[in-house]
């Protein structure tokens with residue numbers, strides 16, 4: 155199987171519908187069974203593909219991936235940790251603290267189990283989404299939207315928003331830099347003030363920007379319908395087979411885990 | 415058909431009430447290298463948007479090949495096939511997710527099929543040396559690359575008239591040279607190229623005719639040499655004298671070259687005069 159992952163030298167060229175279907179069915183399988191082992195397996199496969207392809211082929215640095223993943227993982231870990239706590243009126247369990255008269259903050263095995271399941275399920279789902287977003291350029295996501303007959307307006311909005319995110323972020327970044335050069339962070343009050351100024355000018359600037367972009371579209375014969383080059387995708391059966399196999403293994407592991 | 419683009423009594427005001435163009439009468443000859451110059455805010459960009467039918471003048475009219483611009487949506491689409499415009503800031507022009515998709519945008523709007531578009535993209539990317547960038551996301555491009563991509567997006571549509579708004583803006587020396595080289599190639603191919611620029615030495619060397627704007631009014635429309643030898647006019651329009659012309663005048667004063675020699679356009683021509 156590792157051979158297979160290696161041989162699929164560019165996951166990017168695989169038909170995005172297969173990839174989206176694969177990611178979604180893995181997520182579904184993980185969420186339905188919520189069995190840690192199944193989820194671990196799903197995560198293992200996803201990260202194997204990501205590392206073997208995205209990191210190696212596209213030169214995406216490990217550093218970036220770590221940043222990309224650190225916050226969500228921390229967030230999931232923290233919220234799962236919170237779930238393991240329970241407030242009871244009897245101080246039993248693995249660990250308990252008395253908080254009020256007759257009430258205890260406890261961690262019992264039930265809660266820990268719940269937390270572990272939640273953690274692995276979310277981590278596996280997150281890994282699947284990472285797989286999808288790291289191997290699928292936005293055009294291909296648009297292709298998926300078009301195949302599932304998503305309304306044209308939404309598809310076009312999606313593209314423009316995607317492009318706009320970068321422009322607005324750049325704008326905000328340069329305004330913040332310019333403000334910092336002029337002591338915007340001196341006190342809490344100046345900080346709040348410059349934040350408000352930044353937000354309002356980003357708003358005005360992005361309006362102006364949208365006028366420019368619209369003009370540029372018009373000047374290139376835009377008449378109300380964005381069309382795309384269709385890229386040829388690799389839709390060979392082996393990828394579908396691979397996807398089905400992986401989902402099957404996840405289901406199998408989960409069922410076995412549940413039985414034993 | 416002498417003139418490819420002509421305007422008559424053009425007036426344009428923005429919604430804010432700012433009058434940006436005032437009674438503009440210009441004519442641009444087919445195939446002639448034309449520069450539009452003037453200080454910031456003099457109305458160059460506004461004029462360009464009028465020539466492409468994006469700004470609809472409140473008064474006066476624009477002619478393309480002796481035909482008045484038809485502002486119906488069909489008429490405008492037809493005009494924009496022939497008159498392309500490259501904006502000053504490439505970030506305003508590039509909005510697709512990948513370079514390939516962005517270059518394809520105009521072509522697909524013009525009704526070319528996928529394979530025809532691919533073919534044309536291949537050709538333009540060879541010409542502009544964009545081959546390695548085609549599948550990059552646009553936000554990962556450098557300034558010079560963005561400029562070339564925005565040029566490609568317009569050039570690939572093969573318009574007869576190409577308008578470039580301050581093509582040297584945001585670029586370093588090497589990239590500016592590349593872009594100027596592309597502009598020269600366009601003229602050689604017989605396209606009518608119209609650019610705005612603040613680089614007077616470039617304008618002197620490149621342009622055959624010049625249009626000077628001041629506060630939205632045309633103060634000069636004629637041959638390049640006539641403008642740059644006219645100090646009064648240059649001062650009036652807030653423009654500076656090109657270095658070459660300065661040197662040329664100085665050399666006449668010192669008696670190094672003859673007073674009746676023709677004004678040089680570039681270093682090479684100046685050198686010839688000294689010899």
Ligand SMILES: Nc1ncnc2c1ncn2[C@@H]1O[C@H](COP(=O)(O)OP(=O)(O)O)[C@@H](O)[C@H]1O
Pocket residue numbers: 428429430432433434452453454455456457458459460461
């Ligand atoms: N979108 C706009 N809304 C209102 N006023 C504008 C707009 N764009 C330009 N102007 C005004 O029109 C005048 C001409 O601007 P412009 O054509 O951009 O000049 P140039 O390109 O020569 O620097 C300026 O006074 C400018 O403030």
Ligand SMILES: [Mg+2]
Pocket residue numbers: 458459460502579
């Ligand atoms: Mg301008």
